[in-house]
Amino acid sequence: MGNETGTGTRDLLIETARDLFLLQGYGATGVAEIVRVAGVRPGSLYYFFPTKEDLLIAVLEWYRDNIYEGLLQPVYERIDDPLERVFGILDGYRQMLLLTAYDQGCPIGNLALEVTNSHPRVRELLKENFVQWTDEVARNLTLAAGRLPAEIDIPGLSEYILSVMEGAIMLARTYRTIDPYDNAIAHLRDYVDRMVEDGTNWAKPSRFRHASDGEKTL
Template identity: 25%
Template sequence: MKPTGTRDHLLSTGLRVLHARGFHASGVQDITAAAQVPKGTFYTHFDSKEQFGAEVLGRYWEHRASNAIALLSDEARSPLQRLKAYFASKTRDRAAGPFNTGCLIGNFSAEMATDSRLVRDRLGSVFAAWTSLLSRCIREAQAAGEIRASLQPDTIAAFLIDAFEGAVLRAKVERDATALLRFESIVFSLILT
């Protein structure tokens, strides 16, 4: 379906609602009320709440990916410095916002992976794209001798994502950045050396 102003507004508003409250705790009525549009407008643009959730997740990732690409491809820094800057920016973002929202990717993974094939497939695509972005930079760091070459870049990238998402989840519980700072400290002083 061709994007429209109302459709875009519903996605932007829905992202905020779903990120703050969760998928199952947010009804279509909550989304349309926050967007200040009639409930029927939602179904003009989306076949189901599940489709809407998958599209919201896609929008969230697009924003995250554009930030990641900017940091991970900044040739003014070495590849390892780019990785450090990337995770430091993610920690700053988490610390600046409310800790209770966590990461929409992690939230949807925990909440929707068993309930929705559509969302699970979108999550799989997001994790694959995220892994690819990090893997490219890791490969460059290995070629530059900044990271040991004994592990596959995709394996390292997947581990970093898994560990970071775990740290975000813990930060959500503890409502502070300690887990995120611990992640950065361990990864960049012991693992990626």
């Protein structure tokens, strides 16, 4: 096909590299393989991306710019409750693990551990992706703030949720079973439930506590 700007080829290369990086990692994916799978010649790739790292940067920018379509929208279509939307996002990663037989985890998490000692711009984009994720979770938690304790540190809790998810994916992929992921999310749910039921929370060495029972069908 080919259009006047060559955008089609550029996007094709980004999407091909994205998929291969996700499956095999950045270092294990060769430029030759990318152009072969994309059906493009090396000259075209290096026309758009002077180095392989520039292609990685474009992939990370793609993830950053497509979080809604790829991650949030499918969940938000099914779920309205903001707190359940957070757990819906987590369930999305669970489905990915099952569908790919643990071959694919979190794209950003994989790259984070592999290339974090790399070029500054890459780390910057990894951070941007993580921050975008936690900001979205925080937005949902804010919408659910009525059910959560007033003094809750929503950004901190959001970041904690990301930590749990990334670690749980790591274990599930290593064990080749969903159990560690389900276990981790169940504990996370238990933790949030305690906050909801409790009216207290926060991880700082706060030790103020008061009984306040009550059933909750979160």
